[in-house]
Amino acid sequence: MISFERVSKVYPDESVALDNVSFSIEPREFVSIVGPSGAGKTTLLKLFLAEEKPTEGAIFFDETNVHTLDKKAINNFRRKIGMVFQDFRLLPNKTVYENIAFTMEAAGRSDEEIEQDVPHVLNLVDLSNKIWNFPRELSGGEKQRVAIARALVNEPDVIIADEPTGNLDPVNTYDVVQILKKINDLGTIVILTTHNKGIIDSLGKRVIAMDKGRIVRDDKSGKYFIK
């Protein structure tokens, strides 16, 4: 479904962010990517989302090289991927409802679908009572649940969660991971990057460990090791 083939990324200042990285992800997989800061996790995700171009190698999604897509096709491709970030990245001047509706509007969905799906997906992350609040009126955990709802609402093929629990307390961290697990159980690929050892150990899913731009380990049912 997703495959990285001999991907390298060298920034103009000669720093090597990724060095000859190859791996693939099958449908319904839950993959955690771990590693210290600067290991190349974020670069990996940026390359996958076509935010940046690889220096060498290619990245395929469903047989398509994502870096050969034109602007319009990139927009369509991104709609198949739900993003969750450490810093939530909600739109501050939109209510919870509008934040989620925006993603559906961008995908060209009708008003009827939006009116139907937004409350549904908010129910899924247990935030039905905050539907008309602005992000500034929510706690960190609530914001992250809105972000997950937003990532989910277009029924994406892949959910990418980039350190989604980095700013959350243990209780909220647990909730977020449970929601991600539930999403994966329903058939969506989840790619999770994290520093949190506890999460990885409790998941018992595939772990890719990275260091200095290389993959140092790829375990089917991994534990969190820092070598």
Added chain:
Amino acid sequence: MSGKEMYWTNLKRVMRTGFFNFWRNGTVSLASVLVMMVTLMTIGLIFFSGAILETSLAELRDKIDINVTFVPTASEENVLEIKHSLESLQEVLLVTYISREEALTAFKNRHANDQAILAALDELGENPLGAVLNIKARNPSQYASVAEFLESGSALSEKGISIIDRVNYFQNKTAIDKLAKIIDSADRLGFALTIILAVISMLIAFNTIRLTIYIAKDEISVMRLVGASTAYIQGPFVMVGIIYGVVAGLLALILFFPITYWLGGATESFFTGFNIFSYYLASFAEIALIIMSAGIIIGALSSILAIRKYLKV
């Protein structure tokens, strides 16, 4: 949804989002509207200074005329004959006859406060003033030929002695020309300054809008990442820019009422017959059209230019 249906849905959504963003970013919107309002008022100033230039020059041209003063002994009949022949000239628009008595009355009125002059007049016993013909040409450039006509022998009395005492054209002309030049260049300078001011304030308005979009740059990148198209991200920002322009334009047009009303009296006494308030009322449609479209264009264009930088992701 079909393509056309989608287009209208998107347009509706973009407009709705634009209104919401304008309203919810109250402080930023207020600041931008005020800056834009100053810009549009400067553009309005170009109109007013243009109109003042126009009227002051027209009035000066209107002030140019020729006064032919006749010797006191000239008979009314001869004077009227000259008036008649002047009127037959193509260049001449209007000839006004001021009789000796009328000239005296005017003179007395002018010097009503000067007892010495009035006493001297009484002492004289008779009217020392000659009749006057006031001539207006169709075009200021034609005065020279009219003056020449008078200089030539056509205005001689039967005895071969000229009954014309003096023609004031030549003294006045240089003074009026000079004054016209001064006013013209002063107005030109003012006009240039207003244009420079307008350009500067347009740049400031552009920068203000750029700043509001800079604040939203993270939002824009999030919109990109959820797969929103360029037009769909850009739309609400352009809409907000247009709202800035419309609101600022309306405010400027409303503010011009008290301002021109307040300046009206002053302009009327300075440029006789030109009241800036009546000018504003008379040309309101034209000024409103220009100011509103300038506001909309500046607002929309600034947004489009400013947002381009953040849409590259």
